[in-house]
Amino acid sequence: MLFNSIQFAIFLPIVFLLYWFVYDRFISKSKHQLRLQNTFVVVASYVFYGWWDWRFLLLIAFTSFCSWGSGMLMQRVDSQPIDPKLTGWDGNSLIISKLQNRKKLIATANIVLNLLILAVFKYYDFFVTEFAQLFHISTEGLLLKVIHPVGISFYTFQALSYSIDVYRGKIEPTTDIIAFFAFISFFPQLVAGPIERATNLLPQFLKKREFDYDIAVDGMRQILWGLFKKIVVADNCAVYVDQVFSTYTEQTGSTLLLAAVFFTFQIYGDFSGYSDIAIGTAKLFGIKLMRNFNVPYFSRDIAEFWRRWHISLTTWFRDYVYIPLGGSRVSKAKVVRNTFVIFLLSGFWHGANWTFIAWGAYHAILFLPLILTGKNRKYTNQVAEGRILPTFKELGQMLLTFFLAVIGWIIFRAESIGMAWEYVCGICNESLFTIPMLVGRVYYIPKVVFASIMIVVEWLQKGKEHGMEFAKKRSWWHIIVYIALVLCVEYYFLISIETPSSFIYFQF
Secondary structure, eight states: OOTTSHHHHHHHHHHHHHHHHHHHHTSTTOTTHHHHHHHHHHHHHHHHHHTTOTHHHHHHHHHHHHHHHHHHHHHHHHTOOOOTTOOSIIIIIHHHHHHHHHHHHHHHHHHHHHHHHHHHHHTHHHHHHHHHHHTTOOOTTTOOOOOOOTTHHHHHHHHHHHHHHHHHTSSOOOSOHHHHHHHHHOGGGTTTOOOOOHHHHGGGGSSOOOOOHHHHHHHHHHHHHHHIIIIIIIHHHHHHHHHHHHTGGGSOHHHHHHHHHHHHHHHHHHHHHHHHHHHHHHHHTTOOOOOOOOOGGGOSSHHHHHHHSSHHHHHHHIIIIITTTTTTSSOHHHHHHHHHHHHHHHHHHHOSSHHHHHHHHHHHHHHHHHHHTTOTTSOOSOTTTTOSSOOHHHHHHHHHHHHHHHHHHHHHHSSSHHHHHHHHHHHSSGGGGSOOOSSOGGGTHHHHHHHHHHHHHHHHTTTSSSTTOOOSSOOHHHHHHHHHHHHHHHHHHHHTSSSOOOOGGGGO
């Protein structure tokens, strides 16, 4: 079920009313009220997810059960009694060591199982095809050709974080299987994140939730802003981008560059728009999700960009891969290794295509000079903090970082590395200084206008959680902004109501 579909426009109000109405009127006096409320969350989430294909439900249920079960087994190991009469290495120390190894084995088994499922559904055919091409072998009968479950990378990483955190002792394993299933399948962020940690989201399903009017209203504003970024900005840019990329060999350098810039806005509007809708929807149900984007195109270097882009995935790789490998507190050679490992894994996480790996390697190369010179955390504050306009230096830094991101997105969007190279070479010729053409200049003017509105609003609101976060005090210009956004969203929603476009990150 897509956020930008008529089905979701019907689904969300019904679930919202049932969620709070049933809770307040029928189960508020029940001693099982929280469990019943969580059960409703699971049912609603499974309806939402099963809307694409009911067979996906079997996989997510299996992943959820195995991850919950691994936590219970680790808890059982921790609860094993130790004889206080035994001392020394031959006594308690040996027993503790054996129990720790058993706990590690359980966590490892669940991690391997989850990664194996992800590998089969997402990467098996890719590796078989590449291997067959390398050795000139027929793939007849070797390919699985299985359906790629929507959002499998997101909920798999969420399940992995639970097992790792339980093993590390950062969170107590939950005995409440319903709450755990709600944690894995919570529908707003199920298919495209944010990738939540059990330390943040799971405890929210283990305590009573009450309706908060102000938070719900803020959630509605964030949903509206997310819909604007997706339906009005991203989907408008997508039309131009798709046409240019499909005919890139026939286009001028200026047209190719404009399409690359439009894709840069498209993927941001699409993905951050999804995150805004997901976070805003969660607020309607009394749940707080982590922020996933923090105005990344206002970054002053590539390190700051990665602290602000897809924050849930970036911090996931930092905490579960980069730091365990030694982070930046090791030799320079290992720092280089660690940097390439996380960026290559990040690229590969996006999909089974060499372009994603090349995209990750490209950003690793850009990141290395900063981390080797210790300047990777030079910019941790907000750019132009407390000021309307940036300095010339800040503006230059942002434009350079944005340009580097644009080149990266060309690699990301291309169908092959060869296409990415040809596309970039196509930009770098004398036709770069001509007027971009496709269907005429008017064709891309609305896209420029809408993308500019998005950038201006987010610049003015760069210190806020989202573009529509205003003070509680209402004013007439707030009303004008809301009405303008609603009209824009409604217009383009009605245009695409029969064939709503999917979100880019659903394929991951």
